[in-house]
Amino acid sequence: MMFETSMTFVIALYIFMLAAFTGYEVISRVPSILHTPLMSGSNFVHGIVVVGALYSLFNAVTITEEAIGFCGVLLGAGNAAGGYVVTARMLAMFKASDKNKKA
Amino acid sequence: MYPQILTAGSGLLASLLFIFGLKRMSSPVTARSGIVVAGVGMLIVVITSFFYLLSLPEAAVARLPVNLALALVALAIGISLAWWSGKTVAMTAMPQMVALYNGMGGGAAAAIAAVDMLSGRSTAALPLVMTVAGALIGSVSLAGSVIAWAKLDGRINSTWRWPGQRFFNGAVFIATVALGLAFIVLAGGTHSSPLAGVFFAGALSFGVLMTLPIGGADMPVVISLYNAFTGLAVGLEGYAMQNPALMIAGMVVGSAGMLLTLLMAKAMNRSIANVLFSNFGAIAAGGAADIKGQLRPVEAADAAVTMRYASSVIIACGYGLAVAQAQQKLYEFVKLLQAAGVDVKFAMHPVAGRMPGHMNVLLAEAGVPYDIIFDMADINDSFAETDVALVIGANDVVNPAARSDKSSPIYGMPILNVDKARQVYVIKRGQGRGYAGVENLLFYEENCNMVYGDAQAVLVKMIQAIKDLGE
Numbered sequence: 001m002m003f004e005t006s007m008t009f010v011i012a013l014y015i016f017m018l019a020a021f022t023g024y025e026v027i028s029r030v031p032s033i034l035h036t037p038l039m040s041g042s043n044f045v046h047g048i049v050v051v052g053a054l055y056s057l058f059n060a061v062t063i064t065e066e067a068i069g070f071c072g073v074l075l076g077a078g079n080a081a082g083g084y085v086v087t088a089r090m091l092a093m094f095k096a097s098d099k100n101k102k103a
Numbered sequence: 104m105y106p107q108i109l110t111a112g113s114g115l116l117a118s119l120l121f122i123f124g125l126k127r128m129s130s131p132v133t134a135r136s137g138i139v140v141a142g143v144g145m146l147i148v149v150i151t152s153f154f155y156l157l158s159l160p161e162a163a164v165a166r167l168p169v170n171l172a173l174a175l176v177a178l179a180i181g182i183s184l185a186w187w188s189g190k191t192v193a194m195t196a197m198p199q200m201v202a203l204y205n206g207m208g209g210g211a212a213a214a215i216a217a218v219d220m221l222s223g224r225s226t227a228a229l230p231l232v233m234t235v236a237g238a239l240i241g242s243v244s245l246a247g248s249v250i251a252w253a254k255l256d257g258r259i260n261s262t263w264r265w266p267g268q269r270f271f272n273g274a275v276f277i278a279t280v281a282l283g284l285a286f287i288v289l290a291g292g293t294h295s296s297p298l299a300g301v302f303f304a305g306a307l308s309f310g311v312l313m314t315l316p317i318g319g320a321d322m323p324v325v326i327s328l329y330n331a332f333t334g335l336a337v338g339l340e341g342y343a344m345q346n347p348a349l350m351i352a353g354m355v356v357g358s359a360g361m362l363l364t365l366l367m368a369k370a371m372n373r374s375i376a377n378v379l380f381s382n383f384g385a386i387a388a389g390g391a392a393d394i395k396g397q398l399r400p401v402e403a404a405d406a407a408v409t410m411r412y413a414s415s416v417i418i419a420c421g422y423g424l425a426v427a428q429a430q431q432k433l434y435e436f437v438k439l440l441q442a443a444g445v446d447v448k449f450a451m452h453p454v455a456g457r458m459p460g461h462m463n464v465l466l467a468e469a470g471v472p473y474d475i476i477f478d479m480a481d482i483n484d485s486f487a488e489t490d491v492a493l494v495i496g497a498n499d500v501v502n503p504a505a506r507s508d509k510s511s512p513i514y515g516m517p518i519l520n521v522d523k524a525r526q527v528y529v530i531k532r533g534q535g536r537g538y539a540g541v542e543n544l545l546f547y548e549e550n551c552n553m554v555y556g557d558a559q560a561v562l563v564k565m566i567q568a569i570k571d572l573g574e
Contacts, residue, residue, distance in 0.1 A: 020357065032370075032460055035458070041128045045121050051348070054152045058156060065218050069173070069218050072215055077177060077185070082188060082203070084138065088135075093468050
């Protein structure tokens with residue numbers, strides 16, 4: 001059995017288009033009180049770049065590639081971890097008033 | 104074969120969890136679980152990426168122990184430093200922290216591109232174009248975000264503007280793009296490495312040059328723009344690496360971030376181009392309209408008693424409240440008013456604080472429930488039926504000149520209509536102007552009184568005045 005994981009440019013364009021539309025839809029209905037946590041939350045999501053950086057580092061065969069790959073993983077991990085912590089901290093503060101909690 | 108299925112499957116699952124998480128983050132009721140859902144997605148995809156080690160190409164297998172050790176050390180340092188800084192940063196400093204984390208993401212995307220470009224392994228034109236484009240955008244995002252962080256953190260105070268700056272920046276940009284194109288055309292040649300080096304230097308300098316002349320008030324829009332840039336760079340590198348999860352996550356953030364940037368710019372009545380290239384603030388100093396009337400100061404206690412016997416009060420607060428660290432005191436005052444039967448609401452301008460929604464976070468930190476905080480669009484018509492509007496630490500966003508004075512630099516910006524309330528109190532430290540450097544016509548209106556003093560000290564006096572009444 002062959003397991004094909006590569007993709008053509010056309011399929012890539014479809015993915016980009018649908019993802020862009022998804023991002024637009026998810027954000028367009030957000031009340032402005034959540035804009036800061038959401039900017040921070042989306043900042044966390046592009047922290048997935050750490051996965052790409054890990055691949056780069058695993059594929060590295062020279063000292064230069066390893067050094068740059070190391071920096072990439074370091075920065076990407078910082079993006080993901082930092083983005084998560086500040087977003088969670090901000091969101092933990094949003095509370096409804098008592099009367100609405102009971103309702 | 105199995106590692107491939109595993110990484111592909113985990114990428115798909117992570118994409119799903121990211122989108123689901125972001126969706127949940129778009130309502131205050133479900134937001135807290137949203138970030139956890141997205142976090143689980145991230146954890147899964149990072150852990151499974153280690154299974155890639157089982158299907159490494161020959162050349163890399165020899166370096167496996169070194170690379171694995173480097174990866175674990177980098178993860179450990181990156182995660183613990185970011186975790187610690189994220190836990191300890193003050194809520195008021197949140198915008199620059201987001202800028203910094205965002206810049207790191209841009210830097211990581213640029214690093215991926217750099218490894219790819221220096222290795223010379225890929226020579227096909229299309230992935231190479233994507234790699235170079237991602238490298239350019241990621242580098243600009245990294246350098247620009249660091250400058251944005253330094254500006255918001257007060258480490259750079261001057262706005263570095265000089266004649267012909269725009270042309271110089273444009274030339275740097277064009278030169279960088281030309282270097283990128285040259286790299287693609289000459290890919291695999293002997294001059295690739297130095298060419299890539301100069302290209303990255305150009306891209307990083309352009310990020311610095313582009314951000315330096317932008318004023319602090321516009322920085323949130325710029326941070327949001329760089330957030331979208333990083334997303335885009337990650338998406339492009341995702342294609343070059345044939346990794347759909349990176350493509351989806353990157354592009355979702357790219358488009359969401361772009362929309363958020365447009366919403367912010369719209370709330371400030373500016374276009375993105377205007378924010379990036381106008382040198383706002385430099386021209387605003389002159390041209391104030393003739394001002395009729397005079398300022399009428401009152402005592403804090405008098406204002407407090409008036410509010411205590413009013414039936415409705417709307418509070419419009421801006422970043423000045425947070426600078427004075429008076430959110431706690433304000434909420435204490437609000438609770439006293441509520442106990443006396445006053446209907447108290449908060450009105451929030453879309454760009455209050457250093458970033459849209461930043462003031463909401465700062466009020467939430469003080470314990471103010473989010474359901475008494477209203478967006479400008481929902482509350483602006485209520486001012487006319489309101490007894491008292493209390494303005495704290497806000498200036499430009501309540502300036503009626505934005506509605507009436509065509510010569511004003513803020514003309515056309517949507518504002519909170521506090522001047523329509525029967526009585527307006529403005530708590531203000533001194534007689535200075537707002538961030539945009541414009542004289543505020545509100546302060547000279549018949550129904551407006553000024554309460555001078557530090558916001559925290561004034562609120563302490565107000566709280567005391569109400570408590571004295573109760574006894």
